[in-house]
Amino acid sequence: MLLSLGLLVLPQAAFIWLSLHADLGLGQISDAVTLENYLRVLTDPFYLGSFWLTVHLSAAATLFGLLVGFPAAYALARIGGWIATIILSLILTTSLITVVVKLMGLNIILGSTGLINTSLLALSITSSPVQMINNETGVFIGLVQYTMPLMIVLLFGVVQTIPVEIEEAAAILGATRARTYLRVILPNARAGLLSSGLIAFNMSMGAFTSAVLLGGGRVRTIPVLIQQMIIQNNDYGKGAALSTMLVVFAFLLNLIAGGLLARGGGGQTG
Amino acid sequence: MAVERDWNRRLASKAILAGAVLFLAAPFVVVLGASFDPATGYHVAFPPRGFSLASYAAIPWKYARAAGTSVMVGVIVAVVSTAIGLCAALGLVRGRLIGREALASFFRMPVQIPFVVTGAVFLQFYYQLASLTGVNLLNGLTGLIIAHVFVAVPYSVGAVTAVLSRFDPALEEAAESLGATAWATFRSVTLPIIRPGVLAGLFYAFIVSFGDIPVALFLAPGDRATLPVQIFEDMQFDFKPSMLAVSSLIAVLSLAAILAARELAGFDMVARPAHASAASQPSERTARP
Amino acid sequence: MASVSAESISKIYGSTRVVDDVSLTVEQGEFVVLLGPSGCGKTSTLRMIAGFVQPSAGRIVIGGEDVTNVAPRLRKIGMVFQNYALFPNMSVAENIAFGLRQQRADRRVIQARVAELLELIRMPDRGASSVSALSGGQQQRVALARALAVSPRVLLMDEPLGALDLKLREAMQLELARIQRALRITTILVTHDQQEAMSLADRIVVMAHGRIQQIGTPDDLYRRPRNRFVAEFVGRNNILRGCIEGAGGEGSRLALRGGITIPVATPRTVASGATVEVAIRPQHMALCGAGAAEGSGVRGRIEARRFLGTAVQYSVRLASDDLLLVESPAEGDPPDPGETVCLTWDRHRTLLFNAEGQAIHDPALPDPVLHAL
């Protein structure tokens, strides 16, 4: 018991200790100018632009993920049985295989000589290849690929808690399928949508590999910048400041969303 | 009639589901297919223009070495973080600790920190440690393993907790009333019953370690790159069809390992994906108004 | 085998006393049932005897040895848990052998003992079965065999039949009684089901609010409840509260609300004007036509009627607004709801409680127990 208590506290203590050391490191690199680093990061339009880029790409990927993920999860949950189990395992499996494999595939599909562009050209839909990688579109697609499997798994759990009977009740009362979907199913899944969306958004905000490999180094989201600052520029000060910003932003967002969930979650279950 | 109608219901959702599955599976299909193309240049062809194992034969030795590194790190991380996870879960589920809730959310914290930041923080920490004590954890793989344990622990805790919280404490009392010592009870009753959770913890910790790029990019020594990092770097600077072959092997072996884990360990990934149980706490909290 | 005593044990959680100064002694080979409503502290008491809960005060003595600070595994007790707590990772035989394994008994000894117990629970060829493949009743018997395999000094059971359906529960009661008698093992069983307690126990300990209300044989409790709680909990009783009118003795009457009075037999020690409660069992009352003699009974209107098989149960509303349950044999043409009837009973079969709910006995009056026979 005591042993497990000790081990229980250890990672926590380690993290707090480490975060302190990160700040110390920041101070040591440029002794008294700790705040100046933050100031520079917060006022420089380049970093602010990068921040905005990261947020809007993550938001777009999350939104798209929810838009596709929810109906998919809904269909799965309602299909049920072993078919659903197999499909869900398949979906989850795609997220368990290391992301580079997936990104390599996406590069092949989306590249200028890739599957989509050769098809488009062959069908004369476009006259020149559509640029889908090494830009924001590529990163967006990568983020959707990255977050969607978990999103579907989480939303599957959410839909499972909504009994089919309430859909049937709505149908008996004369609601159309579309109305049932909008007025009965979605409101009941609101808390689940919000929390799944939050998880996907967090994942996207921190996504590094997808941003590098599909952005071709040109789409500089915050995680990409952090790595570049530290490894290529040896600028630990700015790297640490960006890291802190990212973590604080995610933390505040979770706090706000947590509050929203706690209030909104209770009101709509009736 | 009824069955037919049933299949025709929710068609729009089902179409979206089919699209999503296709979208998620496509990259793997393409990599696998392209790996059999006979060309050995820089050009990638899908669908393949023939069937050849040329790209497999051309796999350089460095990938095997990187795979060895990845597997070794992954196994150590899985064992260590699951051991910690087991103790932590026992404490969280059983312990009459004050602030259990707070501790539980502490344990989920590493999940919320982007891997890039974790990598950066550990790198800083190891530099500090080296300048203070002369111990440089960045020389070998120890530094990477410690950081991976840090990010993997929440998954192990989640997996073990999920099973442990359904474990009936009366089973342990029954063993005790029959004269079993605490250790005998744990070994012959508790552990066998929570085994699926422990195996799931091992599995997910391994997956987290094996799949990671950002942390390993910061912390693995240049000559000991992990497999994903090796591919990541070569993809940017030195693409060759043999990488398609390596990636195909990773995908196929991962799939086999996942299926085998399901069969042998008997845990149901879908019922409790570690990430979900580690991260989805907010929704659980609001589920009870 | 050994006797078990709890000496003034209490358990306090936070500021609530869930077990309050409980003392009881179970003799060697005796079958004692702890009976009480849910939440009254039965489980806590049993778990203190088992050693899973440390008493806040008092001592536990097993076989003359103070075991208050002895770990459960060293107490040599057998316990059957409410949901059996069979080890799902082991076969039936492995479950039964578990305790002997802990003692590092010889393999052949274990095998022989397991076979013996499988015989005892009448499942001789199910040793290799997985426990999840068994029915509820079979699981129950395996749990019992597992507890008995180590030849414990005492057998403790917490609601062992609670998870079974009615028919099976009755069959298992007989089975339990048979095995307990065959082994003459000191046994304490916890239940909230008074019928189960009556059919199994040598003696019953009735608990409420963490305290012992009465200890006695089933017969004792039924016929001589010490207080109103026991009277109502063990079997059914109609309770009528009112004021004594007239001198004590055979001729006194009890004034209920609404100006009606009923005949009661009170000891001379009860003064006129005293507030008392009288308890009458439903099956000790008889229904007669509305025209029956006014003095010997009380009039009421039937509100509801339920057929119980051999008997019919009526809910009868008196003018005092009291609602009485009456059970009479199902024969002839039973009166319908809405009809006015007259209720009569033998005054000597009623019980009397003072305003605090304590039984009032009068040595001068005929013994209600003998009278009822």
Ligand SMILES: Nc1ncnc2c1ncn2[C@@H]1O[C@H](COP(=O)(O)OP(=O)(O)O)[C@@H](O)[C@H]1O
């Ligand atoms: N570990 C505990 N902590 C706090 N209260 C408890 C604990 N165990 C039991 N109680 C309380 O003690 C009372 C008696 O419980 P219990 O002995 O289980 O009753 P019974 O078995 O008669 O239903 C209940 O009100 C219960 O809530």
Ligand SMILES: [Mg+2]
């Ligand atoms: Mg109980």
